Amino acid sequence: MKKSLFNWVKNSKVFYLKDLFAYAVAVLLIAVLAVIFLILPNTNNTSGFKVELDGKAVLTYSFSTGDYEVFNDFVNFVTIEEVDDGITFNVKNSEGFNKIYISKTEKTAEIVDSDCSVKKDCVHSPKIKDSGAIVCAPHKLKLFPLSDNGMGEPITG
Amino acid sequence: MNMKTSFKISLCGILSAAALISFMLENLFPPIILPGARLGISNAFILLSAVLLGGKYGIATLIIKTVIGSIFAGNPSAIMYSLPAGLAALTLELILLHFTSVSVVATSVLGAVINTTVQNLTFCLVTNAVEYLLYLPYLGLIGAVGGVAVGLIVYLVVKKLPENKFINQ
Numbered sequence: 019m020k021k022s023l024f025n026w027v028k029n030s031k032v033f034y035l036k037d038l039f040a041y042a043v044a045v046l047l048i049a050v051l052a053v054i055f056l057i058l059p060n061t062n063n064t065s066g067f068k069v070e071l072d073g074k075a076v077l078t079y080s081f082s083t084g085d086y087e088v089f090n091d092f093v094n095f096v097t098i099e100e101v102d103d104g105i106t107f108n109v110k111n112s113e114g115f116n117k118i119y120i121s122k123t124e125k126t127a128e129i130v131d132s133d134c135s136v137k138k139d140c141v142h143s144p145k146i147k148d149s150g151a152i153v154c155a156p157h158k159l160k161l162f163p164l165s166d167n168g169m170g171e172p173i174t175g
Numbered sequence: 176m177n178m179k180t181s182f183k184i185s186l187c188g189i190l191s192a193a194a195l196i197s198f199m200l201e202n203l204f205p206p207i208i209l210p211g212a213r214l215g216i217s218n219a220f221i222l223l224s225a226v227l228l229g230g231k232y233g234i235a236t237l238i239i240k241t242v243i244g245s246i247f248a249g250n251p252s253a254i255m256y257s258l259p260a261g262l263a264a265l266t267l268e269l270i271l272l273h274f275t276s277v278s279v280v281a282t283s284v285l286g287a288v289i290n291t292t293v294q295n296l297t298f299c300l301v302t303n304a305v306e307y308l309l310y311l312p313y314l315g316l317i318g319a320v321g322g323v324a325v326g327l328i329v330y331l332v333v334k335k336l337p338e339n340k341f342i343n344q
Contacts, residue, residue, distance in 0.1 A: 019274060020272070020273050023226045023227075023272055023273070024226055024227055024336075025224070026272070026331065027226050027272075027329070027330065027333045028333050028334060028336070028338075030276075030279065030330075032276060032278060032279060032280055032327075032330055033278055033280070033281075034276060034277065034278050034281075035204075036275065036276055036277050036281075037278050037280070037281035039215075039277070039279055040206065040271070040277050040281035040282065040284065040285045041281060041284065042284060044284050044285050044288045044319055044322075047288055047292065047315065048184075048288065048312055048316055048319070051292065051311050051315055052311045052312035054308075055309050055311055056309065056312055073303060079220045098234040101196045116319075132312050134249070134250070134251035134282075135248055135250040136199075136202050136203070136222065136248045136249050136250075137202050137206070137248055139206060139210035139211055140210065140248060142205045142206050142210055142314065143209070149306065149309055150184040150306050150307070150309045151304050151306030151307050152210075153298075153302050153304045153307055155250060155252055155253065155298070155302060156249065156250045156252060158302070160302065160303075160304050162304070162306050
């Protein structure tokens with residue numbers, strides 16, 4: 019064990035041959051994650067999208083029927099606005115609001131506005147299509163695609 | 176309390192404040208490509224605190240930055256997944272720095288990848304959003320780039336600092 023990290027770093031070089039092992043471990047870890055989460059999962063074309071608040075289903079939207087369903091507990095918390103090529107759901111509860119836009123033509127979904135936090139990660143998240151999810155952690159809201167199997171279907175518990 | 180301890184606590188406070196400020200400033204910018212993706216420049220002050228003052232001061236800086244930073248950013252729930260990730264990464268970095276002769280830059284890269292991985296796995300566990308794991312490889316790559324930046328900052332700052340008998344001895 020080194021007595022002084024300061025002295026060691028001060029007298030160290032920016033690169034040692036042993037660094038290659040550390041870089042190799044980092045690359046290997048990213049590669050393993052890519053294989054597990056990008057290559058192995060089977061994703062189907064999405065049949066629609068679902069929104070959950072704290073694990074409870076709020077609404078679903080189906081591309082095949084073009085219908086949406088707002089579940090009973092949340093009828094008073096959701097306002098809907100239909101536009102030419104999509105539909106907007108404004109989900110509002112005691113935590114705040116999230117404005118969700120689903121494009122009927124592109125078959126994508128995104129959160130376009132929220133009052134969740136300074137960072138607003140959910141608003142900056144890329145649109146989702148057949149896989150992935152958009153999570154608004156402060157509001158405990160999750161938007162994800164519906165499909166028959168694969169990563170699109172959430173594991174709930 | 177002797178002068179050495181009071182000096183260390185003061186410097187730890189300054190580094191914690193710097194980490195907090197850089198964390199808040201970074202939050203003002205949109206994430207890089209993906210949600211949660213940031214270079215994590217505030218981690219430079221945490222690693223600097225650990226190198227200059229010792230592991231326990233580094234951990235103190237990490238806790239102060241994570242807890243207060245998450246509250247200031249309006250997302251206290253982030254503590255649940257940021258703190259375990261930060262502790263895992265810093266522990267690994269301290270082990271590598273103390274017991275191996277791997278450079279501080281490589282140490283920082285490995286720490287950043289571990290931080291990203293643990294943070295996202297914990298986030299998915301807490302929010303029950305397994306779909307988010309699809310972003311993990313990309314976030315790992317962005318984290319590695321941030322790790323290079325953080326490692327280089329710490330390396331260059333320590334090189335420029337004068338010898339000080341109160342520092343990490």
